[in-house]
Amino acid sequence: MKNMNPSTTGNSAAVSFSELRMVLDSPKTQSHMHEMAHWHDELEGIYVLTGSMDFYLDDRKLTLSSGDFLLITSSAMHYSKAHDEKDSLFLRLFIHPSLFSASESLHPLLLPFLEDRDSEFLLLRAEKNPENLKDLLLRMHKLLETRPAGFPLECAGLVHILLARLYPLIHQSDVIMGTHMGPDVEAQRRMIAYIRKNYPEKITLADIAEAGLMSRSKCCQLFKKYVNRTPMDFLNTYRLEMSLRLLKETERPISDVSLSCGFTSQSYFTKLFTERYHMTPSGCRKK
Numbered sequence: 001m002k003n004m005n006p007s008t009t010g011n012s013a014a015v016s017f018s019e020l021r022m023v024l025d026s027p028k029t030q031s032h033m034h035e036m037a038h039w040h041d042e043l044e045g046i047y048v049l050t051g052s053m054d055f056y057l058d059d060r061k062l063t064l065s066s067g068d069f070l071l072i073t074s075s076a077m078h079y080s081k082a083h084d085e086k087d088s089l090f091l092r093l094f095i096h097p098s099l100f101s102a103s104e105s106l107h108p109l110l111l112p113f114l115e116d117r118d119s120e121f122l123l124l125r126a127e128k129n130p131e132n133l134k135d136l137l138l139r140m141h142k143l144l145e146t147r148p149a150g151f152p153l154e155c156a157g158l159v160h161i162l163l164a165r166l167y168p169l170i171h172q173s174d175v176i177m178g179t180h181m182g183p184d185v186e187a188q189r190r191m192i193a194y195i196r197k198n199y200p201e202k203i204t205l206a207d208i209a210e211a212g213l214m215s216r217s218k219c220c221q222l223f224k225k226y227v228n229r230t231p232m233d234f235l236n237t238y239r240l241e242m243s244l245r246l247l248k249e250t251e252r253p254i255s256d257v258s259l260s261c262g263f264t265s266q267s268y269f270t271k272l273f274t275e276r277y278h279m280t281p282s283g284c285r286k287k
Contacts, residue, residue: 015144017152019099020159022141023092036237037079037192037227043095043113044072045162046080047137051088055080057121058185059225064090067126069133071166073113076120077189079227091137095159106160112170113163122166130165137162187212188226191219192234199239200262205231239263240276247284254281 015022037056046055052065057078064070072078074097082088097114100106124130140158143151194211195203208231209219223231243261246252255266258281263269273281 015141016094017144017155019096020140020144020152020155021094022137022144023094024089024141025092026087026089035079035081036234036241037077037188039075039077039189040094041074041096043074043093043097044078045091045093045095045137046070046072047091047093047134049089049091049134051086052083053080053088053090054083056228062121062123064123065126067129067134069124069129071113071122073120073122077185077192077226078121091141093137093140099156099159101160109167110163112167122170124166124169128169130169133162133165136165184222185226187214188222191222191231192227195235195238199235199242200260202264203235203262208235235262236272237276240273243269243273243281244277244284247281254285257281 046053046064047069048064048066050066052063055062055064055070055072055078057072057076062070063083100110100114136158140155143155143158191208191212194208198207205216205219209216212219212222214222219231223229223234227234229237239261243257243263246257246261247254250257252260258266258269261269263272270281273279273284277284
């Protein structure tokens with residue numbers, strides 16, 4: 001198995017097949033997108049190997065330390081940051097619902113993980129973790145990394161074993177469950193979804209507030225509460241993330257990348273890009 005010492009882990013390349021992927025990650029190597037509020041159809045599991053990491057779900061802050069395990073349900077809004085700006089090492093596990101069996105016998109057991117819209121996370125502290133949880137996750141990562149014959153079958157089996165270990169803990173009083181919040185969360189999601197869909201176009205604060213069906217002042221309050229950013233800062237940061245992806249994955253001219261991500265001024269784009277990534281857009285292309 002690969003060395004999992006944080007000092008020798010230089011990137012966070014995913015190992016995967018279509019319904020399952022895992023990332024050995026750290027604050028230094030995680031995608032910048034994980035630092036922005038987002039959601040997805042996949043279940044996301046995080047197991048901390050060393051150090052501590054902060055996770056934000058709606059307006060909750062959860063600090064995970066070595067041995068802790070967090071399962072985030074589908075569509076829960078979340079993001080993560082380094083705890084006290086210190087390094088850590090953790091496994092991220094992304095499980096698409098299509099991986100699970102369609103068996104009528106298994107369906108009721110999977111419902112709490114896949115269709116319980118009242119809960120958005122399950123947090124197990126190290127002392128409450130099921131036996132061999134760490135070994136199970138590392139075995140899964142090893143299979144995805146080495147890809148032996150038939151590895152998707154074994155990985156699918158291990159995912160079902162993982163949920164079988166978690167299932168008896170769901171209703172225990174000493175296990176931390178997070179419930180979905182009220183209409184403010186839904187409004188925040190609508191505003192973020194509006195930004196994600198329309199970021200190439202001109203967007204004003206009034207446009208974002210209208211997407212959430214609220215005043216501009218209320219819009220600013222919710223962005224501060226749930227993502228700790230102003231609406232326009234979130235918009236520009238999202239535009240920068242999209243531009244970073246285009247610079248790395250295409251040969252489009254920088255001026256075209258800037259314009260297609262909603263920046264009408266290339267000099268302003270270069271200024272913001274350099275402040276965030278500590279390199280110029282052209283320097284990014286050279287790395």
